[in-house]
Amino acid sequence: MRPDLPRPTIGHAAPLFGLRSVQGPTVELAAYRGRLNVVLWFSRGFTCPFCRAYMDGMGNGYGELRAVETEVIQVAPNLLESARTFFRDSASPFPFVCDPDKRLYAVYGLGDRGALEATRTALVSFSHAFAHGDAGPQVRGAWLDVMNRNFLRRLHHHAMTAVEQGIFLVDKQGLIRHITVAGPIDPVPTAPRLVDLIQRHCAEELQPT
Amino acid sequence: MSLAKRLTRLSEVLVALSGSPIPTHLFQTLADLAPAAVPCDYLAVCLPTTEQPGYLVHSLAALPSDISARVWTLDEGFPGFAMRTGHVSVVEDLAGADGTGALEGVLTGAGLRAVLVVPVRRGVEVVGALLFASQKPAVYRQDDVQIAALIAAGLGSALESSRAYQALADERSTLAAVLGSTSDAVVMLNDDGVVLLANPAVGTMLGILPDAMVGRPLVEVPGHEPLGRLFEESRERTAEVPLPGGRTAQASLVSVVTPYGEPVGVAAILRDISLLKHLEQMKNEFVNTVSHDLKNPISVIDGTAEVVSWSAKDPALQRRIQRIRDEARYMAELVTDLLDLGKIEAGLGPPKEPIDAVRLVADAVANIAPTAEAKGVAVETQLPAEVWAMAAAPQLTQVLLNLIGNGVKYTPAGGRVTVSLIAATGTDAKGPAMVSIRVADTGIGIAAHHLPHVFDKFYRVHDASTKGIPGTGLGLAIAKSIVENHGGRIAVESTEGVGSVFVVEIPGCPPAD
Numbered sequence: 001m002r003p004d005l006p007r008p009t010i011g012h013a014a015p016l017f018g019l020r021s022v023q024g025p026t027v028e029l030a031a032y033r034g035r036l037n038v039v040l041w042f043s044r045g046f047t048c049p050f051c052r053a054y055m056d057g058m059g060n061g062y063g064e065l066r067a068v069e070t071e072v073i074q075v076a077p078n079l080l081e082s083a084r085t086f087f088r089d090s091a092s093p094f095p096f097v098c099d100p101d102k103r104l105y106a107v108y109g110l111g112d113r114g115a116l117e118a119t120r121t122a123l124v125s126f127s128h129a130f131a132h133g134d135a136g137p138q139v140r141g142a143w144l145d146v147m148n149r150n151f152l153r154r155l156h157h158h159a160m161t162a163v164e165q166g167i168f169l170v171d172k173q174g175l176i177r178h179i180t181v182a183g184p185i186d187p188v189p190t191a192p193r194l195v196d197l198i199q200r201h202c203a204e205e206l207q208p209t
Numbered sequence: 210m211s212l213a214k215r216l217t218r219l220s221e222v223l224v225a226l227s228g229s230p231i232p233t234h235l236f237q238t239l240a241d242l243a244p245a246a247v248p249c250d251y252l253a254v255c256l257p258t259t260e261q262p263g264y265l266v267h268s269l270a271a272l273p274s275d276i277s278a279r280v281w282t283l284d285e286g287f288p289g290f291a292m293r294t295g296h297v298s299v300v301e302d303l304a305g306a307d308g309t310g311a312l313e314g315v316l317t318g319a320g321l322r323a324v325l326v327v328p329v330r331r332g333v334e335v336v337g338a339l340l341f342a343s344q345k346p347a348v349y350r351q352d353d354v355q356i357a358a359l360i361a362a363g364l365g366s367a368l369e370s371s372r373a374y375q376a377l378a379d380e381r382s383t384l385a386a387v388l389g390s391t392s393d394a395v396v397m398l399n400d401d402g403v404v405l406l407a408n409p410a411v412g413t414m415l416g417i418l419p420d421a422m423v424g425r426p427l428v429e430v431p432g433h434e435p436l437g438r439l440f441e442e443s444r445e446r447t448a449e450v451p452l453p454g455g456r457t458a459q460a461s462l463v464s465v466v467t468p469y470g471e472p473v474g475v476a477a478i479l480r481d482i483s484l485l486k487h488l489e490q491m492k493n494e495f496v497n498t499v500s501h502d503l504k505n506p507i508s509v510i511d512g513t514a515e516v517v518s519w520s521a522k523d524p525a526l527q528r529r530i531q532r533i534r535d536e537a538r539y540m541a542e543l544v545t546d547l548l549d550l551g552k553i554e555a556g557l558g559p560p561k562e563p564i565d566a567v568r569l570v571a572d573a574v575a576n577i578a579p580t581a582e583a584k585g586v587a588v589e590t591q592l593p594a595e596v597w598a599m600a601a602a603p604q605l606t607q608v609l610l611n612l613i614g615n616g617v618k619y620t621p622a623g624g625r626v627t628v629s630l631i632a633a634t635g636t637d638a639k640g641p642a643m644v645s646i647r648v649a650d651t652g653i654g655i656a657a658h659h660l661p662h663v664f665d666k667f668y669r670v671h672d673a674s675t676k677g678i679p680g681t682g683l684g685l686a687i688a689k690s691i692v693e694n695h696g697g698r699i700a701v702e703s704t705e706g707v708g709s710v711f712v713v714e715i716p717g718c719p720p721a722d
Contacts, residue, residue: 017468103467107470107471144333
């Protein structure tokens with residue numbers, strides 16, 4: 001965590017990164033400049049039943065997002081190999097990149113909401129999963145993500161902590177045009193809402209500041 | 210031994226395992242310390258082989274018959290079972306046990322009776338097994354299994370670190386080899402100006418030993434001045450840096466960012482371009498020489514033709530002599546244009562400096578005014594009080610003379626040429642971002658299908674409307690090269706029979722005092 005980093009803000013250039021995706025290739029944010037808008041979605045990843053549901057929603061609305069020249073990049077604090085195992089035949093149509101130590105989260109100013117929130121989040125996530133017939137993926141996800149980590153790193157780095165979610169809308173100039181920060185298991189904007197935000201914020205060019 | 214003592218021994222093993230990333234050190238640590246935590250007469254680490262499916266038994270205490278010599282398949286022995294299933298095996302006495310094979314035979318042959326095998330894991334994956342054996346039967350209880358499992362967990366962690374360390378060490382040595390063998394100097398500073406990295410080429414290029422730089426603030430390094438000036442404006446750009454001994458380097462400054470977007474510092478890459486500079490100078494000299502050699506004979510032809518014309522009485526002869534003189538002048542113009550274009554494209558030319566664009570435009574208009582007046586074309590200007598641009602004055606004047614001259618040339622008598630100067634948006638203390646100069650005429654215009662080509666070399670519109678208007682077809686190509694050389698743009702809009710508008714945009718700058 002680098003507390004001295006400036007927090008990204010609307011109208012400023014989105015910090016660049018290059019991370020490997022579950023689908024295979026390394027995803028470079030810079031490569032979308034001049035081509036596509038980008039919805040950068042910082043999620044809790046596959047260990048979270050709510051995120052899995054949002055992922056399905058995002059996948060269903062992906063066609064409409066592509067129609068407004070937009071790519072979705074989902075960032076998750078999961079281990080890459082675990083994520084590849086988890087999504088073996090069911091990877092989403094948009095890139096899913098892994099940041100197990102939450103370093104990109106810190107660069108984008110997303111923090112951890114602490115142990116109490118983590119406990120609440122874990123309880124709610126597991127009970128939601130068990131109550132909605134989603135227990136299998138939940139246990140499998142938690143097992144893959146936690147058990148594959150080095151013993152000491154399991155304690156504080158895994159995805160089952162209370163990391164904030166964030167939606168950053170990055171336009172074709174590479175500038176941030178919209179930010180939503182949400183709690184670990186709070187809802188994030190749906191695909192139709194994102195299409196609306198893109199049409200509202202990414203239509204005309206902005207003078208870089 | 211009391212459980213407390215054994216747990217102390219266990220913690221010693223775990224601490225020692227995390228002390229070194231070298232696999233042989235890990236094995237030595239186990240051989241030295243593990244028997245104190247889990248009593249044994251024989252201890253082995255079993256690790257899978259990479260070439261063929263199976264595993265090798267690395268004995269940490271010698272056995273009479275060499276158990277380490279062969280590759281065991283995963284179907285063989287208790288270690289194979291542990292690696293296949295991830296389960297622990299405890300055998301009270303090999304002598305009476307079921308399912309024993311060749312491996313157990315070797316152990317029995319060495320007088321070993323009780324066996325304890327625990328899997329070694331990395332994450333959920335089993336990456337090996339630890340084998341403890343004792344000459345006394347039935348010595349391994351639940352405590353031993355748990356302590357052995359913890360040693361195995363420690364070993365798993367240490368092996369993972371070891372692998373990561375090896376990968377990093379390999380990567381680091383590859384990187385060091387690449388940086389060490391390149392002739393480009395690479396220097397990297399962190400945000401506080403401390404040198405993080407300097408490759409050997411820094412020594413040869415700047416005369417500073419890399420070891421004398423790394424870890425120190427750059428400003429404290431003797432002889433850092435050329436680099437210091439480069440890093441002062443710490444943002445991405447390129448610049449020329451003078452080197453000791455009259456040499457020159459081209460430097461590119463790049464900000465270094467991790468794949469996760471965290472800024473690390475700024476790196477400079479310097480390439481010695483002394484040779485290129487020398488070649489550029491040679492080319493310059495060549496251009497000047499050729500210019501002289503080509504232009505001289507043309508002047509002689511023109512001059513001689515003039516002298517002959519004085520004494521020529523025959524009108525037909527006069528016409529022919531005039532033809533010679535016209536062609537000679539045209540050729541002189543062509544040579545000048547070609548040489549100009551060559552120079553501009555080679556990046557040679559006067560240096561760019563802050564210039565008063567208003568005055569420059571006014572001077573250019575004044576220069577054309579007599580020609581325009583003679584032809585009956587009005588030239589108007591729309592100029593603000595003060596606008597400064599970053600440009601080479603002679604070159605920009607050449608562009609303006611060409612554009613305004615064209616306007617006059619292609620506008621019939623009674624028409625009008627308007628020259629306006631606009632400081633584009635984004636004006637602040639640093640001056641306007643861009644300055645645009647607009648030359649609009651009410652002339653014959655350019656047909657749409659000619660528009661994409663007007664900036665091409667030697668492209669001229671040949672039709673009834675341009676008949677009799679002289680030109681080399683290089684003027685606009687030169688204008689375009691000059692404007693682009695200034696980091697600007699040139700564009701044209703035109704309607705046939707209505708007129709043309711040429712717009713030149715060049716970078717602005719704050720006023721010079």
